[in-house]
Amino acid sequence: MSLVFGAVADDLTGGLELAAMIRAGGVPCAFVTELPDSVSDPAIVVARRTRVAEPALAVADIGRVGAWLIERGARQLFFKYCATFDSTPHGNIGNCADVLRQLTGSRLAAFCPSFPEAGRRVFQGHLFADDRLISESPKRYDPLTPMTDPDLVRVLQQQTATPVGLIPQQIVRAGLGAMTQHCERLIADGIGFALTDAAVPDDLAALAALTVSWPLMTGNSSIAAYYPALWRERGLVDANDSVTRLPPVRGPxxxxxxxxxxxxxxxxxxxxxxxxxxxxxxxxxxxxxxxxxxxxxxxxxxxxxxxxxxxxxxxxxxxxxxxxxxxxxxxxxxxxxxxxxxxxxxxxxxxxxxxxxxxxxxxxxxxxxxxxxxxxxxxxxxxxxxxxxxxxxxxxxxxxxxxxxxxxxxxxxxxxxxxxxxx
CATH class of the missing domain: 3.40.980.20 (Four-carbon acid sugar kinase, nucleotide binding domain)
Incomplete structure (x- = not known):
């Protein structure tokens, strides 16, 4: 099988969670922090430390990994960042997504940070942590990436020159056809990035169906849980794939x-x-x-x-x-x-x-x-x-x-x- 899914994560905890999501779907997924000599699994997550790096260094690093994945035939690139959209006005989400969009030639890339299972939801482009806006949650005190603005369209637009739009909840709930038409309108209007609303798992499933064939997708790990079944439906991975359980490790x-x-x-x-x-x-x-x-x-x-x-x-x-x-x-x-x-x-x-x-x-x-x-x-x-x-x-x-x-x-x-x- 070819490389179906090539992901680059902006930190290690999120990268490991993404690999674990893919493995839970029954698809073997490599997890590395440095680029290996080769890839034998249908999916790989390359976890880097770019979240709070200097923007120019982050862009160069993410671009290097993206180019490496494309050279190895990755069908889709995925840029993984935190569900709380951890970043600053200078990056490193929009600026890193820019270089991946250039590498893939994507007309439109979606941003789906939502993680309903962990209480992170996006509604009308605004990020919530449980029952309050992210700007009213403890996340506003983060020592490196405080989130003081809940409007993710605005937050993302500060980090990129690419015009940013929104796929709002009413469009997501209207189904695949409505989302596809909405995305075509965004592209026609010159929009290159689209924030996606998602409040419940069904929203993530719908967005996964929309984006499974896109050359570039970005978001939290949660949406990736819905990709393995879609890959099987399309014959992209072996229907009999399985993963072995981790053995015990003794010691302190x-x-x-x-x-x-x-x-x-x-x-x-x-x-x-x-x-x-x-x-x-x-x-x-x-x-x-x-x-x-x-x-x-x-x-x-x-x-x-x-x-x-x-x-x-x-x-x-x-x-x-x-x-x-x-x-x-x-x-x-x-x-x-x-x-x-x-x-x-x-x-x-x-x-x-x-x-x-x-x-x-x-x-x-x-x-x-x-x-x-x-x-x-x-x-x-x-x-x-x-x-x-x-x-x-x-x-x-x-x-x-x-x-x-x-x-x-x-x-x-x-x-x-x-x-x-x-x-």
């Missing part, structure tokens, strides 16, 4: 949290009811290596009794104070440096199961461990997916978006890695 387990999302903070609180949590205060760190050594000395004796958590997470006021002291970028890179070096030291000490909270933290950890590909397990729920590294001594990972997952997920997820995927 740890949580490393760099996300400052409210959900991650709550998950750490719940974890602390049963197991120790070390909260690192970045404002008090004068030497990263010394902080790593102290955290390692704290963790190793406790791992004999079960998992532990180490976090640089903090509430909005504490984050603001650290950013004032260190600067926004230095505060983020310090957290990544400490947690990634900790992961390296913990692996040497025998830790085999890692739950990493935060997209940037996940990228930093895998980079430090020199892990460039993972075997993704099947998607289970928002923020709940696991993966295995290759090699003689595999490591188990859950790369968790800071904003997702049940409050009590940390300990059960580590236990699931030890048990392996169940039928």
């Amino acid at each position: 387990g740890v949580v490393l949290a760099g996300s400052c999302a409210e959900k991650t903070m709550r998950q750490l609180e719940v974890f602390a009811r049963d197991r120790p949590v070390l909260m690192l205060d970045l404002a008090a760190v004068s030497d990263a290596d010394a902080a790593v050594t102290a955290a390692l000395d704290w963790a190793l004796p406790r791992l004999a009794d079960g998992p532990v958590a180490i976090a640089t997470s903090a509430d909005p006021d504490a984050v603001a104070a650290v950013q004032v002291k260190l600067g926004q970028r230095r505060a983020a890179t310090l957290a990544e440096e400490i947690l990634s070096k900790l992961a390296q030291a913990l692996r040497i000490s025998g830790v085999r199961r890692f739950l990493i909270a935060g997209g940037e933290t996940s990228g930093a950890v895998l980079d430090r461990l020199a892990i460039h590909s993972l075997r993704a397990g099947a998607y289970r729920a928002p923020g709940v997916s696991q993966a295995l590294s290759e090699g003689a001594t595999p490591l188990a990972f859950c790369l968790k978006s800071g904003k997702l997952g049940p409050e009590d997920m940390l300990l059960p997820m580590l236990a699931s890695m030890e048990q392996g995927e169940q039928p």
